[in-house]
Amino acid sequence: MNFDFIQHDVIEQKAKSRYRQLVCNSATSQSNEIVINGKSYLNFSSNDYLGLNNHIEINKALQEGADKFGVCSSSSSLVTGYHYAHQALEADICQWLNKPKCLLFSSGFAANLALFQALGKNEESYFYLDKLSHASMIDGAYHSKAKVKRFNHNNIEHLTTLLTKTTKSPNKLIASEGVFSMDGCQAKVLELEQVAKSQQAWLYLDDAHSVGVIGDEGQGSNYFADIDITMATMGKAIGTSGAFLTCSEDLHEYMVNFSRHYIYSTAISPAIAWATRKSIELVKKEQWRREKISELSTLFGKLLAPEIELVSTESSIHAIIIGDEKKALMLSDKLKKQGIWLTAIRPPTVAVNSSRLRVTICANHNVKDIKYLAECINKAIA
Ligand SMILES: Cc1ncc(COP(=O)(O)O)c(C=O)c1O
Structure with a gap:
């Protein structure tokens, strides 16, 4: 058989x-x-x-977005799929989280695969993941060419030891969830930020369960600390669908040019992007x-x-x-x-x-x- x-x-x-x-x-x-x-x-x-799913104002914005831009983007972002709805949503997110650049993905799973595969270009890259990291982070990291190390859950000492012992490469990325999906506990965000700075590493947080819930405007982990790269799905607290990644201008440019998940995938629905703008407005103020x-x-x-x-x-x-x-x-x-x-x-x-x-x-x-x-x-x- x-x-x-x-x-x-x-x-x-x-x-x-x-x-x-x-x-x-x-x-x-x-x-x-x-x-x-x-x-x-x-x-x-x-x-x-x-409790924003099915919110009347978000549903109205979805309809308005569909009327203005259509339900489908009809192409990948780099061909003709990048609409004003996407650009405006990215600008809203950058302003909300105080970050230079934002990229949209069809899902958080895709965004995680994209990021790890883009940064894990070769064996000179080193990823340090919390042991309780989400499946999509683990898959992204191990399917890349980077060397992957796992530190004990929320154990900054173990992370520091791994960082100091393993490499002198400048391409180091510390990765964790902001709020852990199956436990609900938070990462030690400030300590992670400090270790990243002292070890000249970048800090990546998957904030799928923090954004919307943590911070006085729902900014998630960025409320407490300066995070180099943040990913959050829009299918949880934001109540729509898709995901975003915030990062520096340089990384944004690199992803747009080299991230296979970004380049070879249809842009998210512009109607959903439009509805997500309304949702984020509610997330911030309510x-x-x-x-x-x-x-x-x-x-x-x-x-x-x-x-x-x-x-x-x-x-x-x-x-x-x-x-x-x-x-x-x-x-x-x-x-x-x-x-x-x-x-x-x-x-x-x-x-x-x-x-x-x-x-x-x-x-x-x-x-x-x-x-x-x-x-x-x-x-x-x-
Ligand atoms: C921590 C975490 N990251 C990423 C994802 C994937 O996001 P999405 O559902 O948008 O693919 C999930 C769950 O869905 C998650 O819990």
Whole structure:
């Protein structure tokens, strides 16, 4: 049989309680409700942290963008796909994060592959990645020609040792997530900035889970520190789709000329770029959304039974580590019966024996939702 690993691997996945399946959400409302197979659930697994998805003003801007520029860019940026909507969005992002240049990508995954592959041109480049970095950073780094080192999670000492021991090459890039996607904890951004400066390295942060949520205008890690290169997806707190990278003029010029992911890919929808401008305007001015996440998160921590430990975080993400895959799945199923949608996160997304319930608390949840969630989790785990 051709490619017989296909059947074999799926059978093995099922046996390990790691089997994954698509479920279709048929909800049509703007709330955090999802509807699966006709049953409604409170959604605590979404990345719509600020509750901006389906916002009436963003939807209106999407329609306006479609009317002005069309839904499709109809070409890669360097051919004819780069519209005024893209240029204006890039300018907004540069101003928001106080950075010289911005580039748009169809997804955060593509942006990460693009950056690592562009900078990892040859073996003179050295990448230092936090061990908990996202799959797309790891793939980007290892598929490049650079030498890749992994430092222990948030361990600045280990990073410094690796940096001082491995090379004198000037092409060093330190890479981390700003807020870690599966734990919710923040990187030590200021310390990373200091190490980068003292070791003449560049600092790259994947701010997918920080932008929108952290900072008084949702600037993410750039609120605290001067980050050489930042990537953020627009498919989470910003509530649209695609991703952006901010960087220096020189790197921008280099990416436009040499990044295969940028050059050989259709530019993002100009209608979505236009809608994203409106979304960023709301992200900046509606501080109440960040305050609500913070208030509800504090309440959640207080209501959980004392034996349930949460990783301390300023973000929307709250991880309850369960350990075993089967137990995590069983708990997720128990919660579903109570009308709560909380996906069990299992290896290889997280390390073996660290399967977890990853709770996301969003600005469109309310006190009643959080009380109900905590009550159901306490009952399920006790
Ligand atoms: C930390 C991180 N980086 C990158 C991505 C990929 O972004 P996108 O969904 O836009 O491809 C994700 C998840 O989606 C993520 O959690």
